[in-house]
Amino acid sequence: MSTHTTIQAPAKPSAFKAYFAELFNGVSTTVKGMWITFRFVWGVKPVSIEYPEVREVLPERARHRLYNDAQNCISCTQCAMACPVDCIYISSEKLPEGSEIKKTSNGQSIRLKLTQFTIDTALCCYCGLCTTVCPTECLTHTQDYEFAQYTIDAMKYDYLAPDVVAWRDRIVNK
């Protein structure tokens, strides 16, 4: 069993002088602390932001809601495999015979037809691993952090849906 240190209560200041020294120490350190706090009354700019009216300018690399540019996606599923929480759902099918093979913006050919690209943002941990493996750089983090919903199913965002383009125009191309 361990040896526990026993402490004696500090000896009471019996001497008159020691008592007043203690008293002076107490008052002076308290006043000093109060003075430091008092100095902040004038000349110090407030650091808090009044949120809905004033918005913080987010840095370029800020990792918020994901956005997939479905026009450039080649359905390689590398993002889904890199995801540690498995929140990206992708499905694709073969292009019909004889159809034209489109190119992405960086020159890769799209050989599969993307039929579903859904991200469950309620599961997403915003780690950014999926964006680093994307070969066409179509999956990116945006700076949109205001996407609260009433139901958990509404947190699943389908990036082939038409309303996503409107959202993209609001956030990405602003």
Added chain:
Amino acid sequence: MMNKWDIDGLAEKPTINADTEKLKSDLLTLNMGPQHPATHGVLRVEIKTDSEIVAHAIPHLGYLHRCMEKHCEALDYRGIIPFVDRLDYLASMNMEWGYVMAVEKMLGTEVPRRAELLRILTCELQRIASHLMAFGTYALDLGAFSPFLYAFDEREKILRLFEEISGARLLYNYIWIGGVWNDWTDSQIDRVKEFLDAFEPQTQMYHELVSMNKIFVQRTANVGVLSIQDCFDYGATGPVLRGSGYKWDLRKNAPYSLYSEFDFDVPVGTGEMGVVGDCWNRYIVRMKEVKESIKIIRQVMDKLEPGSVMGKVPKVIKLPEGEVYVRSECPRGELGIHLISKGGKEPYRLKVKSPCFTHTSMLPLMAPGQMVADFVATIGSIDIVLGEVDR
């Protein structure tokens, strides 16, 4: 005579003095937490009180258990990094570094010099941020509100920098296997310099405001005393061990990375205000460590040279069969990562030795004989993060 407080023989000599002796009455079981604001998260401590005196304290864990170790057995090595982030969420950078070092040691990766320096830079900044949080919340626990605001103001500046380099404020995923994710630009390095120049005088203000304050000293000196022998028995590390007067810092005693190149001191508790190993000493060790971190960061910035920040790492990381145990000095103590691999893309086992768990287990040792209010001061002084305790 059998001590009626000594329920399981843990407290041979409860720390009481003559004044509290005559207050003894029947024991009352009281639950502190899991939502008590002074317990730093979701720690529940079942305390048996004898009027105002704590006779016995049992910490109950598991309110933040997320099966992190089991999850990691099904993840690839890169995907584990966001999970180790969530261990000690106030010092994510240090957590990442500990894990990444374990993988690199098994993989035999060479990390570029600039990446190592940037890791030291970020981790020391993180140490400052973490100790500021410890300082602020400790003062808050003891009833002082304004130090908390001053500490958070400064911490915010560090978090803003981290947000710029990594994209996140708390859970960074910045230190990667083989290097770091993004390079710092020169203007960001200059901002660190500016921050340090503005921050260094602030530390003096903290001392005047809190450390030397009579009320604070009375609340913390001679409270929750841990002897060096207690620390050895329980395996305490970090500021708790150093507060008890033992000079042990992995950055100095078993240098990893490039720490052997830097000149810094290891502050230990000296017992200026009370006994060595009391709450005040543990607190002041943290505040002195902040100054040492500033010293290290200044040296890092002088040594920084342009270069690559990512070493050569295979696209799919497969570790050879074997196991490795890596220790690193985190703000709260020594983090140990025990990684076992049977080959393949996933680890066979990832065991985390957490300093906070060790320190939580020391609460029953410190509690007997304290007032309930002193017990709050004791919990604050060991500075635990429940994410790391429960994992």
